Amino acid sequence: MMSRKDAAARLALTEPVEDYLKAIYELETRHGVAATSDVATALAVAPASVTGMIRRLAMHGYLDHVPYRGVQLTDDGRRAALRTIRRHRILESYLTSVLGYPWDRVHDEAERLEHAASDELIERLAVALGHPTQDPHGAPIPTVDGTVDERPHRTLADLAIGERARMVQVSDKNPQLLRYLAEIALQPGTAVTMIAKAPFGGPLTLRIGTADAMVGPSLAEQVRVEPVTDARTVPPRARKSTTG
Amino acid sequence: MMSRKDAAARLALTEPVEDYLKAIYELETRHGVAATSDVATALAVAPASVTGMIRRLAMHGYLDHVPYRGVQLTDDGRRAALRTIRRHRILESYLTSVLGYPWDRVHDEAERLEHAASDELIERLAVALGHPTQDPHGAPIPTVDGTVDERPHRTLADLAIGERARMVQVSDKNPQLLRYLAEIALQPGTAVTMIAKAPFGGPLTLRIGTADAMVGPSLAEQVRVEPVTDARTVPPRARKSTTG
DNA sequence: GAGGAAAGTTAGGCGAGCCTAAATTGCAAA
DNA sequence: TTTGCAATTTAGGCTCGCCTAACTTTCCTC
Ligand SMILES: [Mn+2]
Ligand SMILES: [Mn+2]
Ligand SMILES: [Mn+2]
Ligand SMILES: [Mn+2]
Numbered sequence: 001m002m003s004r005k006d007a008a009a010r011l012a013l014t015e016p017v018e019d020y021l022k023a024i025y026e027l028e029t030r031h032g033v034a035a036t037s038d039v040a041t042a043l044a045v046a047p048a049s050v051t052g053m054i055r056r057l058a059m060h061g062y063l064d065h066v067p068y069r070g071v072q073l074t075d076d077g078r079r080a081a082l083r084t085i086r087r088h089r090i091l092e093s094y095l096t097s098v099l100g101y102p103w104d105r106v107h108d109e110a111e112r113l114e115h116a117a118s119d120e121l122i123e124r125l126a127v128a129l130g131h132p133t134q135d136p137h138g139a140p141i142p143t144v145d146g147t148v149d150e151r152p153h154r155t156l157a158d159l160a161i162g163e164r165a166r167m168v169q170v171s172d173k174n175p176q177l178l179r180y181l182a183e184i185a186l187q188p189g190t191a192v193t194m195i196a197k198a199p200f201g202g203p204l205t206l207r208i209g210t211a212d213a214m215v216g217p218s219l220a221e222q223v224r225v226e227p228v229t230d231a232r233t234v235p236p237r238a239r240k241s242t243t244g
Numbered sequence: 245m246m247s248r249k250d251a252a253a254r255l256a257l258t259e260p261v262e263d264y265l266k267a268i269y270e271l272e273t274r275h276g277v278a279a280t281s282d283v284a285t286a287l288a289v290a291p292a293s294v295t296g297m298i299r300r301l302a303m304h305g306y307l308d309h310v311p312y313r314g315v316q317l318t319d320d321g322r323r324a325a326l327r328t329i330r331r332h333r334i335l336e337s338y339l340t341s342v343l344g345y346p347w348d349r350v351h352d353e354a355e356r357l358e359h360a361a362s363d364e365l366i367e368r369l370a371v372a373l374g375h376p377t378q379d380p381h382g383a384p385i386p387t388v389d390g391t392v393d394e395r396p397h398r399t400l401a402d403l404a405i406g407e408r409a410r411m412v413q414v415s416d417k418n419p420q421l422l423r424y425l426a427e428i429a430l431q432p433g434t435a436v437t438m439i440a441k442a443p444f445g446g447p448l449t450l451r452i453g454t455a456d457a458m459v460g461p462s463l464a465e466q467v468r469v470e471p472v473t474d475a476r477t478v479p480p481r482a483r484k485s486t487t488g
Numbered sequence: 489g490a491g492g493a494a495a496g497t498t499a500g501g502c503g504a505g506c507c508t509a510a511a512t513t514g515c516a517a518a
Numbered sequence: 519t520t521t522g523c524a525a526t527t528t529a530g531g532c533t534c535g536c537c538t539a540a541c542t543t544t545c546c547t548c
Contacts, residue, residue, distance in 0.1 A: 116360035
């Protein structure tokens, strides 16, 4: 009998392998499960290709797979995924903070460098940045030993009229959205107040600093916020100086 | 009839492809020709694998191949090779100058990053460094448009007794050698005088600054120098502050 | 000029990652 | 409960980049 591994050589953590594990981790944390077709969409490959890779990853102990029922990361799988995510987010931070990259263009660069950089390089970057805890888009950076603070957040769309909040995070995968957010000065750490909500999926009016901005509901759903109880703008933890 | 390309899709500049072109370029400039077996040694692959890749590179116009007679880079091939070499050397420079990497460990890191970094990143690094013209090992950095100043150099072993020279370059591929050179403070830009040469391949005595060092002839052959006519130590062009 | 060694190429094969087309399974609606 | 559709897996096939073993060519030596 055999179930996993056996005589097989250890699976090489190639670029595709790392990207699959990362995608499965992200789907699992966001939606509870990682469906084959969702992984396929995320990685822009055919569903059949995902099935093949899942078989290989399961064989090597990175995930548990019940055919037709779904997939679940093992501890090894989660560890490997978080390692890649840490690399990705530290790279994004360095590119923006030190090299002046605009925050809408760091993702693609980090997507490739995350596989090529050595552990030593990543830790040198982390040191140069003073061990950052969030990336430029507000995503938490896993520690070396694989701890992350992935708190669930409300979105801008959830804010009641008059409610005040601090922007905490936005997906890094939509450059157009990121450019627009930069335009209206809405970045992690920024305080924002819901001024008005037009009915039937109409635009929302926000106050950001002294200016007002109108945004659509689909944008508002992608921006994660943390309600602010008192009038203070400064976040409870470290303040970040993002972008330029 | 067909000779090259035809219906074939454009060759992807993958990591192996870029490394082959780079290796062929380096052998061609150092020895005039790039022998199949030398490429195989340089890349640690079997000679048969080299033949296969050569076929593919020739088919796509990156080199001219006469079976059993050798290989020659075309303009396209040289351009692609120099692009990778520029990336490699800028990365090495950045890793040492900015991130404090020791010069004996930058090569391996650059060997992988050179394929993953975008043009934009490389040029940002170049700007941050003030457009360096040499890498930490003294190798000239090709310009964006593919110009290099690959002058032939004498080696330390060629120096006559009493002759004074400036160290200009050393191969980046031997970490042990690099560590030893750092130990005796022999780096690009350093002035060195030949004090004595023991006969029959015996050790050479060098004066570096105020200290003397004894080195073997095989080391001396790997260190490239430029004779200094007057007593000045400052090189004719830009002075480099290498390593730390 | 004839061997023979060394260099190079060809033949055949393998795994990784991808694809399309054809099953198969699960689920939800009729 | 049947049926139909969507999701998933299987089957078969492709390219890339590598391997070993067997061959051909070159070139050096006698
Ligand atoms: Mn990203
Ligand atoms: Mn990636
Ligand atoms: Mn190097
Ligand atoms: Mn390389």
